[in-house]
Amino acid sequence: MSLKTLRLIAKTFVVFVLSTIVIGLLYWLFAASRWDWIEKYYPLLLKGLWLTVLLWVVSSILGIILAVPIGLVQVTGPRWLGAIARGFCTVIRGTPLLLQVWLIYYGFGSLFPQIAQYYPGFRQDFMWLIRLDAFWYALFAFTLSFAGYEGEIMRGAFLGVPRGELEAARAFGMSPWKVLTRVWLPRAVRLVLPTLAGEVVLQLKSTPLAMTVTVMDLAGVVRNRITQDTYIVYEPLMLLAVIYMCLTFVAVWAFGAVERMVPQKR
Amino acid sequence: MSVAIAVLAYALGLLIGIIGALVKLEGSVLSRSIMNGYTTLVRAVPELILILILYYAGTATLNQLLEGAGFSAMAINGFAAAVLVLGFVQGAYSTEVLRAAIQAIPIGQIEAAKAYGMSPWLMFRRVTLPAMLPYAIPGLANLWLIVTKDTALIAVVGYTELALATRQAAGNTKMYFTFFLSAGLIYLIITLVSQRMFGILESYVRRGQRRLT
Numbered sequence: 225m226s227l228k229t230l231r232l233i234a235k236t237f238v239v240f241v242l243s244t245i246v247i248g249l250l251y252w253l254f255a256a257s258r259w260d261w262i263e264k265y266y267p268l269l270l271k272g273l274w275l276t277v278l279l280w281v282v283s284s285i286l287g288i289i290l291a292v293p294i295g296l297v298q299v300t301g302p303r304w305l306g307a308i309a310r311g312f313c314t315v316i317r318g319t320p321l322l323l324q325v326w327l328i329y330y331g332f333g334s335l336f337p338q339i340a341q342y343y344p345g346f347r348q349d350f351m352w353l354i355r356l357d358a359f360w361y362a363l364f365a366f367t368l369s370f371a372g373y374e375g376e377i378m379r380g381a382f383l384g385v386p387r388g389e390l391e392a393a394r395a396f397g398m399s400p401w402k403v404l405t406r407v408w409l410p411r412a413v414r415l416v417l418p419t420l421a422g423e424v425v426l427q428l429k430s431t432p433l434a435m436t437v438t439v440m441d442l443a444g445v446v447r448n449r450i451t452q453d454t455y456i457v458y459e460p461l462m463l464l465a466v467i468y469m470c471l472t473f474v475a476v477w478a479f480g481a482v483e484r485m486v487p488q489k490r
Numbered sequence: 491m492s493v494a495i496a497v498l499a500y501a502l503g504l505l506i507g508i509i510g511a512l513v514k515l516e517g518s519v520l521s522r523s524i525m526n527g528y529t530t531l532v533r534a535v536p537e538l539i540l541i542l543i544l545y546y547a548g549t550a551t552l553n554q555l556l557e558g559a560g561f562s563a564m565a566i567n568g569f570a571a572a573v574l575v576l577g578f579v580q581g582a583y584s585t586e587v588l589r590a591a592i593q594a595i596p597i598g599q600i601e602a603a604k605a606y607g608m609s610p611w612l613m614f615r616r617v618t619l620p621a622m623l624p625y626a627i628p629g630l631a632n633l634w635l636i637v638t639k640d641t642a643l644i645a646v647v648g649y650t651e652l653a654l655a656t657r658q659a660a661g662n663t664k665m666y667f668t669f670f671l672s673a674g675l676i677y678l679i680i681t682l683v684s685q686r687m688f689g690i691l692e693s694y695v696r697r698g699q700r701r702l703t
Contacts, residue, residue: 235518242524317635318681319674320642323653327670330657334666429536436646443539457550461543469534 257459265450272445273467275359279441280428280471283363287370287427288420292409294371295378309375316372321430324369329361329437362434370427377419381412414486421479425472432468442467491569492641492652493680498573500637503580504630510585511592525585532582538643544575545647568649576640583633591626592618623695631688638680652676 262269294312297305316324333356385408393407432443440448446460514525532540549571595618603617645654652673660669 239520314682315674315678318678320639320653320677322642322645323656323670323674323677326653326657327666327674330660331666331670334664429538432536432538433643443536447542457546458543461539461546464539465535465543468536468539469531472534 258456259459261450261454261456261460262463265445268440268445268449269442272440272442275439276431276434276441276443277471279359279363279366279431279434279439280424283366283370284424284427286367287374290367290371291374291378294375295380295382295412296404298375298379299382313372313376316369317376321365321369322433322436325362325365325433325437328365328368329358333361358438359434362437362439366427366430366434369430370423373423373426374420377416377423378412381416382408384415385411417479417483417486421476421483424479425475428471428475429468432464491650492638495569495572495576495641495644495651496634496638499576499580499641500634502573502577503584503633503637506577506581507584507588510581511588514585514589515592529582529585532579533586537579537640538646540579541575541643541647544578545571548575568647572641572644572649572651576637576644579640580633580637583636584630587629587633588622588626591622591629594625595621620695624692624699627688627692627695631685631692634684634688635681638684639677642677 294309297309299306336356389407389411390403393403398406431441434441435444435447438444438448443464446464450460451457510525510529513521517525599617599621600613603613608616641651642653644651645657648654650658656669656673660666663669
């Protein structure tokens with residue numbers, strides 16, 4: 225038997241297996257799968273989608289705003305501030321996000337009632353803190369995490385701006401603040417845009433973690449409501465995957481559009 | 491436990507990655523498009539969702555197949571399932587890293603190797619592998635750091651590894667900060683140590699190259 229026939233056999237085998245899988249999937253999708261739950265649950269799903277998008281967008285924006293000073297103090301600024309910022313980035317990037325979310329939700333969530341036990345005034349003044357929804361804990365955790373990852377990237381971007389441009393700005397007599405807002409930051413942001421797109425997509429893909437702390441985001445609705453009520457496991461998960469894929473593509477497309485809007489000399 | 495899952499999943503991911511990268515570069519149209527579908531799909535869906543789908547779907551399908559073949563359903567080993575699922579996810583990412591690294595090799599080097607009449611395996615071992623490693627190591631190091639942290643996600647499907655054990659301990663004793671902070675410290679130490687080791691590895695595979703800056 226020559227190599228050619230062997231290869232042909234292998235190829236036929238692969239094609240056979242794949243077509244079996246595809247046919248099986250199609251059969252399951254059209255004949256065996258159940259989609260009747262969508263009618264009942266789509267308002268909840270829409271609400272979940274809204275929460276997911278909110279969590280994603282708000283935490284990304286806040287995270288970037290936080291990341292600018294974190295990156296900046298590592299490049300210039302006093303050494304002790306830089307050390308703190310670097311430590312923050314290392315800790316955030318070195319521990320799983322799931323653990324951070326749990327620490328913030330269970331840790332702080334149990335802290336406030338404990339404080340209230342010792343200081344009765346706290347209960348009246350900060351009732352809102354004790355009653356805080358899980359969503360806000362998740363938002364806080366995601367924001368911190370995104371700031372940690374982005375701070376590191378912003379540091380590189382600030383370093384990547386050519387020194388001559390900063391010196392030229394200073395030579396024009398710009399104040400340090402003006403140098404930052406007019407030259408340094410815009411240039412750094414332009415440098416970081418392609419990386420940022422990837423990071424924002426990563427942030428989107430970490431939002432389902434919020435479901436583990438009882439947030440009713442998209443994943444939370446699917447796992448904690450639909451599957452628990454109806455015992456349907458796969459169909460909601462498939463829907464979830466498709467929705468996340470669509471969101472990913474929207475994000476990639478949007479960043480591509482922004483990147484094309486900002487002129488760049490090549 | 492977490493470390494064992496991470497190491498095995500990483501190894502499986504690397505294996506898939508090498509095969510996937512070679513297929514993507516040299517395979518036929520059919521196999522290339524299959525790999526493209528695989529990497530796009532896996533990288534566009536959140537890890538947590540993938541783990542949920544693969545964990546439940548995988549175990550259920552296996553049991554159905556076993557029952558169909560006349561065996562009784564068996565309880566799936568959580569450890570093995572975790573390794574397979576994470577390895578499958580890692581495979582997509584490392585495919586992309588390795589493909590990019592192989593493509594970064596100047597084509598002349600590979601052509602020279604071909605011109606010497608090297609067999610494909612010898613060429614891979616002597617030329618492609620050593621030449622691509624400097625490009626691949628940073629990406630692979632990132633993937634390793636990601637997989638160590640992704641093992642925490644396995645907690646969601648109810649397999650007791652570091653993160654879930656921590657949560658149970660914290661919930662039982664009500665000392666949330668103590669347990670979560672110490673677990674975080676363990677992850678942090680793993681990360682820092684492996685960062686150091688990858689740094690050493692990178693300087694080894696870059697031996698003979700001109701230092702940048």
